Amino acid sequence: MISPTHPERQERLLYTRDQLLEEGLFDLPQIREYRPRLAEINDLQRAHIGVPSIARLITPAHLTSAGGCLVAADAVMSGEVKRAFALVRPPGHHAMRVVHGIRGFCTVNIEAVMVEYLRSVYGIRKIAVVDTDVHHGDGSQDIFYHDPDTLYISFHQDGRTLYPGTGFPDEAGSPAAWGTNINLPLLPGTGDEGLHRLYDGLIQHILDDFEPELIINSAGQDNHFSDPLASMAVTAQGYAKLADKLQADIAVLEGGYSVEAALPYVNTGIILAMADMDYSKVVEPDQSDLRQQDERCNKRVDQLIAETGELWRSRFSTRKELLAKCGNSWSRKKSIYYDEEGIREEQIETAHYCRQCSGYLTIRTAAAGTRFGDQSAFIISLKRDTCSECRQTAYDEAQLEKRNGKWQYVLVQHIADGEIESL
Template sequence: MKNNKTGLVFFPAFDWAISPTHPEREERLLYTRDQIFEEGVLDLPEIEEYAPRLATIHDIARVHFCVPRVQSQVTEAHLIAAGSATLLADAIVHGELKNGFALVRPPGHHAMRVVHGNRGFCNINNEAILVEYLRRHHGIKRIAIVDSDVHHGDGTQDIFYHDPDVLFISFHQDGRTIYPGTGFPNELGGPGAYARTINIPLPPGLGDETFHYVVDNLILPILEEFKPEFIINSAGQDNHFTDPLGSMRFTARGYAEFTRKLNPHLAVLEGGYAIETALPYVNLAILLALAGHDYSYVREPEWPGTILENPERVARVQRVVEQLRNVWENRDRVDLDKIFGTGTFFQRRKHIYYDTDYIEEEQLERVRRCPNCPGYITIDSRADHGYGHSNRVFCVSIPFTACGACQTEAYDAYEQARGLAQYQFVYLQDKSTDTFLAFDRDKGQEWVSEGPKVGE
């Protein structure tokens, strides 16, 4: 029998910060903690708090190519943030909880498949780690991620861009006006996962009314047809009208109503930097919505009342919604060869900037266009750290549902790259067997990680 409780892990990471004055610093969740205790939310019988736990090194390597190794890119706080999400997921799958809220930091949705450093305040991607954990440990295949952060979830998109079993939907402030400058409607996924990526850029200044127009007319219908086994909300809260980094006008009640409609299995905290005027109220409202409690009384001190929206901008969003609905409805009738070409491999070049660590990365990504599986991926990545320091790595990723032919080709590509002097590190990530290999040319050593025991 399923439990009707909502699980909460609260991990404010008081010992981790990018810098003492950075928006992503220790104080970020202090007021949220006080608000939750003052409202007596943890005394509600429908809410159960769980102690956090650490993810393993292998949980991270299952998703990311961390250069030079996982331990170089993560702190204990990162492992706890990712591990807390998987802890709640375990309880949900086992029927101990109906849903959960991982109220944790550091955030993660800007962390891409290859990690050379911190970008967008993120080193590792908590939601992506959760997806691969659910596949490996619980056999859950069809998963949806809905990202409600003001910034486009470019890292999550990058990781699942070629994955037909993960639906990634992101609504966010238009990338022409905010970091990271991506997330446009034409970013729809690779040839084997077309229309599994849906981006809805929103002009600055829009509020709850247009927010829910997008939810009701695009997101919910797509989810209903996709029929995910598990829904994850990347619960960024910097769309709030007081957030210092965004220019949107959402309210705590708007977020709560969105949570009620979406009904996610698990919400994982992402951005949100109005630590006094927004986070305590938005977090409280989301938690109440997950637990099925009344959230109508939750109101920010600076609540503006009715927000008048620009009709021209609203109409622009409505046109994008209509365009994307048409893409979704006709996804199986599209001639993919006209979009992606007819070659054995689809490839794309990417320039990636690490705004926190000032790293410039150039990537050549190639995905095998296989008729029997999503196809293996190779990434040739060169990162310039400045002052003459750079490194070049080669990465091979084999999908969870790989066919035998792709698995063989991928291992051959790994061995071939090991023999090329230009690559300082060569990695192989075999999700089908849960194996990770890393070759360090300077040391002449190969590190092998197999299964969940590694890192424990």
């Protein structure tokens, strides 16, 4: 249950909608309001493998939040609107591919669900996700880490000072996708000046070079100076100007927990910017807590521009070197903590490479303290283009693991249609 004082409560949306009504935005011909629909379980399973199943881990609110993103995607892709902002909750960017419970207020990664939906329904290939939340989107990073066709850019308060403690430049993607995972950790106290210095000096150039078919803004608003869970200094104007520059096709509400002092104004500014309307008058009524940015923040930004710019420019040669070194597979070990439920997960994820296709993933996961007790699973994740030979090899490995009897669950994820097969 969410208490009346929980940061991720329904007032996050209610105060914003009241502001939009008060300003008369819904009366304008440029603004259209849509009702969300419920996402299907298969929509979620294109992005996630739930243990024991995603259906047993979610509530109707998660289907509504993900469904709101799909409505936004349909509205843009059908040409009914030029851009869309999915004002939904609960958020999702801390939810990883494998889900055992809630972490960082997230169970379902609503952006990843939408990305896979866009690919399945509309055939979109190259997508950029720009995460403007103050917390590193470790779940989005996890899901997109092996995908060279998804450019994930996250700027956030340095993980040495804030949850989840990740999001550093060397987390740049697995060998086959090296360079398409861009982390930009900023010093606490970074404000509008540093943010736009970073965008103008680096992010815009990377987006232009990548040439995505669609840009998605994972629109966390807890970089705001009044947010109670972080220590940044961005204003509503800073956010609106960023939205104006980014020109995202779809924005999705993520974090932002200054429910009265920030969210109504930041959201209003973003909506006006996305509608190509004047947002210059959107100002918080109280800026008494706004701190002047320290010059050290700009020095960090300049360092990121130089170092990450070089990482991006050399991504193809680095990718080639890494693939030559790792051969047919690449593994990583992960220790994952679910702060909402006290779950501790140990995971080994292996990417299997193939010259004929994008290969497949194997995941060995063991979690202690879940709502279902201690759990273990061996998981195969088959990509859209996984060839028949790789499929057979993956199934052979899964059957062997099943015969070994080590795992409570042996599961196969079919990303193309969102089916989860239990062996």
